[in-house]
Amino acid sequence: MPLLLVFLGGMLGAPLRYLTDKVIQARHDSVFPFGTFTVNIAGSFILGSLAAAVATHGLPPNVLLLLGTGVCGALTTFSTFTFETVRLLEDGSLAEAGLNAIGSLLVGLAAAAAGYALLTWL
Numbered sequence: 001m002p003l004l005l006v007f008l009g010g011m012l013g014a015p016l017r018y019l020t021d022k023v024i025q026a027r028h029d030s031v032f033p034f035g036t037f038t039v040n041i042a043g044s045f046i047l048g049s050l051a052a053a054v055a056t057h058g059l060p061p062n063v064l065l066l067l068g069t070g071v072c073g074a075l076t077t078f079s080t081f082t083f084e085t086v087r088l089l090e091d092g093s094l095a096e097a098g099l100n101a102i103g104s105l106l107v108g109l110a111a112a113a114a115g116y117a118l119l120t121w122l
Contacts, residue, residue, distance in 0.1 A: 002065050009070015017075045032096045033084040036077060037104060043076035044108040048115030056120050 020042075021035030028034045050068045053059035081104055088097035 002062070005062055005066040006070045006073070009066045009068075009072075010074040011070075013071035013074030016071070017077060020075075030096075031088060031091065031093050033081075033088075033100060036080050036084055037100065037107075040076045040081060040104055041107050041111045043072045045111040045115040046075075047072045048112030049119045050115075051112075052116040052119035057122075 017039050020039050023035075024038050025033070025035035047068050050059065050064055050072070054061060054064050081100070085097050085100050088094075088100060
């Protein structure tokens, strides 16, 4: 059953990531990977919120498997983040590469903490 929940969540998260990335990136005329940055930050916030909901509100662990591991696992993407950062470096876009790497880490951590704090507060 847990494997099925992760699988079903991934079936939702992967196309959501792809479509969100395409829509957001199409709105920016920039080498910076806004689409990947956005899905990773959103996924961090959602996962932080889900973790708090399990810890403080009794959200069933199976929901965390479906939405956290499945949806957020497929929605967020470390491999694309690293690929795009390396691509920026290879293209000589050092500032954008640094902003992507450091910004993704800092803003992602802040988003997860904010999601956790918000759901704990509610």
